[in-house]
Amino acid sequence: MKTLKLPAAMIGLTALLTACPSTTDTGGVTPPSPGSAVQATRVAGSVTGAPAAATRAVLIVGSDYDFANTGTVKGGVLDLPLTKAPDSRSMFNLTSGGGCTFTGSRTNDPSVALFTDVELFSEQIDSLAFATEQIVSGGTAPGSQVARLYSATAATVKGTVLCANPDGSKFTAALDVVLNSGWNALEYAETNSTLTLRSLGSSVRSELKATAYTPSVLVSLGSAVTITSDAGMSVPARLYQEGGYTGQVSLSTDVPGLTIEPSTVNLTATTLQSVQAQATAAYLKNLGVNPQRLDTNLTFKYSGNDNYSGSFRVIVKDTTGKQVGGGNGSLEVRKPGLTIGTCGSNYLELYPSKTASLNVCGYSVGNFSGPVTYSATGLPAGVTVTPVTQTLNGSSYLSLTFKSDATLKPGTYPITLTADGGTVKASASTELRVPAPTVNIAISSTSYYGQQIYQGGTAQLNVDVSTQNGFNGQTTLTVTGLPAGVTASPKTVTVTPGSTTTTAITLTATADATLGNSTIKVTSPDQSANSYGAETQLSVRPARAALGSTVGEAVGATSGLWAVTAMAYDSSSNAYRNTVTRFTTTGQSAASAAVASQNSLQLIRTTGGVIAFDSGFVKAPALIADDGTVTQLPAANLGNLTAFTRRADGQGRVWFVNTVYTGVGGTATSLKTWVPATGVITTVDSTANYGSGSYDAQLTLGADGKTLVYLGGYAGDALKIDTATGTVTKLDLLKSSGATSAAIAADGTIWFSAYGQLARLNADNTVNKFTAVQTGTLTGFDQSNPAVLWGSDTSNVYRIDTAATPAATTVNLGSVSKAILNAQGGVQVITNEYNGNTTTYYLSQLK
Incomplete structure (x- = not known):
């Protein structure tokens, strides 16, 4: 087997890895004759399995032949003396080049040519078989064989060569050789991606065994095939008889309508007659040409309706119908004719008892002109078409009219468009689609945000159902995609053509229905595939x-x-x-x-x-x-308030920041406390920058009342206040991070929101930002679960788990007025809803 094209470096070694491996199976019995002694400069001996017609021999590896040395085969005995150097194109460096890496010792990097098999030819230079010189005794590796290596110089090499194939795979050559200048005989063995070359021991004996090629026929066409009339075209052809193939064969093609004359050919054991042909046989063979052949003319004719341009294949079969060869060719059919196809839509949609048109285009081929009748065949029962005749001179554009009666059934039907120009015809496939009567479904939500339902409550899902394609009768509506705890019973409605039926489907939520948003859909077994608006968002909200x-x-x-x-x-x-x-x-x-x-x-x-x-x-x-x-x-005047705490601390004090006027154009902003029971107001600090007139300042008191966090808005600083000592500490990282709200954990850690995202101020004065966690405005830490932090914005409440890696659960509540911590745990949310006349406020609890 010779399958490799040899690469530029390690060419022979690579080829050996994909050549067919030789095998020797003695069945465990020592042959009575141990074979023949191996000669470095000659391949000689009886060849088991040699074809009787084999007369010539050369060395080969992969697809590379050594035509510098030729041998003979007589009566199955091979004699191939090796006296000349092979062609320089077969030479490669044994241990270097082409991305190969050598590891080991070497006295030289010789230029070598390596051959593993002997090619056996007929007298007509037809490849009949290849022979392998198998080692039957004295070898070092199971299944090893003798290879012939020509070296330009003497060298001793021991080591490994690692090479990469073009596909990225790798192989290794293990070398342990002492090479003479000239021809050498070596032991060769192959396993998977490794080959071994060793110098032969003195006791090595070998036998020659041949593997015959399967006879086949190769067809080579002398030119492209161009057909412009029914007469076809005759081209010179050569039928090469690979493996000495003889007998009658049939010729056909893989293009429908393309035939070959003669359709059968008798191949005999002909010989090359001319001296010139014999002299050039080896050269031709080296180019991949097999001289044993039949030279003839083949006529190709085309009976198809459509012109063609492209490749085709000649198929060769024996008398039993088995394919035994073939060849490739180029075909162009330019016979006068026409083509037909749809223009615009590639299908026709038709309803029962209706009329519809399909746009059709016709085109001339090979300068055809004349009257053409356009029609259609394969129509389903209940459909007729009106043929149209037009003169075609280059192109035509027309509409075919189809008419149906009431018996037409829904479905998709393949039909054929036809164009009849008398001597020329054409056709094209398309589809006739008869839509089934269906309904369109649309949810008419009561809110821009979709449908809402509250835990433990019900909601009405309003649905509009209209007919399409003449639907008339009842259809059953089902709601899918409902979250856990929400149910809806199927509802059957009656619809009539040309009208829309509006119905309400009741959704029911359990007290523990899963909170959050889901996409729900109303479906019907009669629903149109083009029905839009059957989906909406369902928001499950806490009871209110x-x-x-x-x-x-x-x-x-x-x-x-x-x-x-x-x-x-x-x-x-x-x-x-x-x-x-x-x-x-x-x-x-x-x-x-x-x-x-x-x-x-x-x-x-x-x-x-x-x-x-x-x-x-x-x-x-x-x-x-x-x-x-x-x-x-007691009366108290807190002055121009900038911020104040919404609850008193453990000592009954209310903390606040206010601004007072100190003179013409002068103001002072300071931190103070107010004891409502006594009316006493005390200034705690007036040195820090509280931001005079900051309208967006916030003052947050920790749950234990020990710590205050002041966010001074656009004008003031971010500050931390110890309520026991009145000590004020600047929090520059909160200011620079853009903090807009803060919460103080039970351990004193300050958490804050910046641009609606969560962040934490660490004890080492660093900040961790959790940009994937949405917070809104922070409400505070849960009074029952200290790891839970609550936040809200105008639509949502955020439950933030700060244990481990913080993560937030979002609950949509519509329009949120305020979120307030519940003393017993969780958060109380006040929402509002406007019904067009009045606004109603609601209270919900989240845990």
Whole structure:
């Protein structure tokens, strides 16, 4: 077997790895004759299995022949003397070149040529077989054979050569040779990607064994085939008889309508007659040409309707129909004719009892011109077509009209467009599609954001169903994609052609339905594939309780929350009368009180109740107990407030930052405390930069009341305050990071949000930013689970788990007014909803 084209470096070694390996199987019995002694400059001996017609021999490896030395085969006995150097193109450096790496010792890097087999030819230089000189005794490796190596110089080489093939694979050659200048006989063995070359021992004996080639026929065409008429074209052809093939063969092609005359050929054991042919036989063979052949003319004819340009293959079969060879050719058919095809849409859509048109184009081929009738065949029952005749002179554009009756059934039907020009015809395939009667489904959401449902509640999903393609009757609607805990029963509706039916599907959510957003879809077995609008977003939200139409300022309570629920002007007292209500966690009113003010009312949570004070400090503040009892407090004027804490610390103090005027154009901003019970106001610090007039400042009190974090907005610094000592520390990293809200963990660690993302100030004064964690504005750490941090924005609440790597769970609640920590754990969320007339406020609890 000779399959390799030899590469530039290590060419012979690479070729050996893909040549067929020789095998010797003695069955464990020592042959009575141990073969023949190996000669370095001659290959000689009886060849087992040599074809009777073999008369000539040369060395070979892969596809490389040594034509400098030729031998004879007589009666199966080979005699191939090696007296001349091989062609220089067969030479390569044994241990270097082509990306190969040698490891070992060498006296020289000789230029060598390596051959592993002997090619056996007929007298006509036809390859009949290859012979391998197999080692039968004295070898060092199982299955080894004798290879012939020509070396330009003497050398001793011992080591390994590692080479890479073009495909990236690697192989290794193990060398242990002492080379003479000239021809050498070596032991050669191959296993997978490794070959071995060794000098032969003195006791080595060998036998020659031949492997015959499978006889076949190679067809070579002398020119391309060009057909412009029914007469076809005759081209010179050579049928090479590989392996001495003889007998009758048939000739055909792989192009429908392309035939060969004669279709059968008789191949005989002919010989080359001319001296010139014999003299050039070896040269031709080296170029891959097999001189034993039949020279003849083959006529190609084409009966197809369509012209053709491209390659084709000649197929050679024996009398039993078995393929025994072939060849390739180039074909161009330019017979006068025409082609047909669709223009624009490549299919026709037709409904029962309707008429539809399909645009068709015709084109001349080979200057054809004349009248052409266009039509269609293969039409389904209930469909007819009106043929159209036009004169074709280059191109035609027309519409074929198809008509159906009421019996036409839905489906996709393959049909054939035809063009009949008398002596020439053409056809093309297309489809006739009859759509089934269907319905279109569209969800008409009550909100831009999709459909909402609350845990433990129900919601109505409004659906519009319209007909398409004449659908008339009932269809069943099913909602898919519902999250866990939400169900919807299928609903059957009746629809009629030309109308839209609107129906409502009831969604039901359990009390523990999975919170979050899901994409749901309304489907029907009769739904059109082009039905759009059947999907919407379903937002499952926590259960909610209505608080009324007015909820203003709100803070946490011992249980539930306090909120300003009404503000009405009392002309008799020239003041506003505010209603402050305490709601339970379930949204029930537990207590309420009336407080007068001249301006909007502010609330501060304190032990056992809430402090309500006039933001303009015209009216004295009041303490409202959890049962609704009101106690007036000493008057206090907190001045121009920049920020204040929404709850009192453990000592009953409210911390605040205010700005006072010190003269013409002068102001001073400082940190102070106010004890509502006594009315005492104390300045804690006036040296830090609190940012005079910063409208976006925030003052956050830690859960234990020991630490304050002040974010001074655009004008002030970020500060940390020890409430026991009044010590103020700048937090430059919070300022430079763009902190807009902060929360203090139970261990004193400061967490903050910057541009809506989570960050943490570490004890070593470094900052970790968790950019994948959305926070909104931080509300604070959970009162029951200290690892949970809460945040919110105008639509969502964020539950942030700060243990290990922080991660946030987002819960959409629609329009969020405020998020307030629940003293018993979790967060209380006030939302609002506008129904077109009034706004209603609701309370939800998240854990």
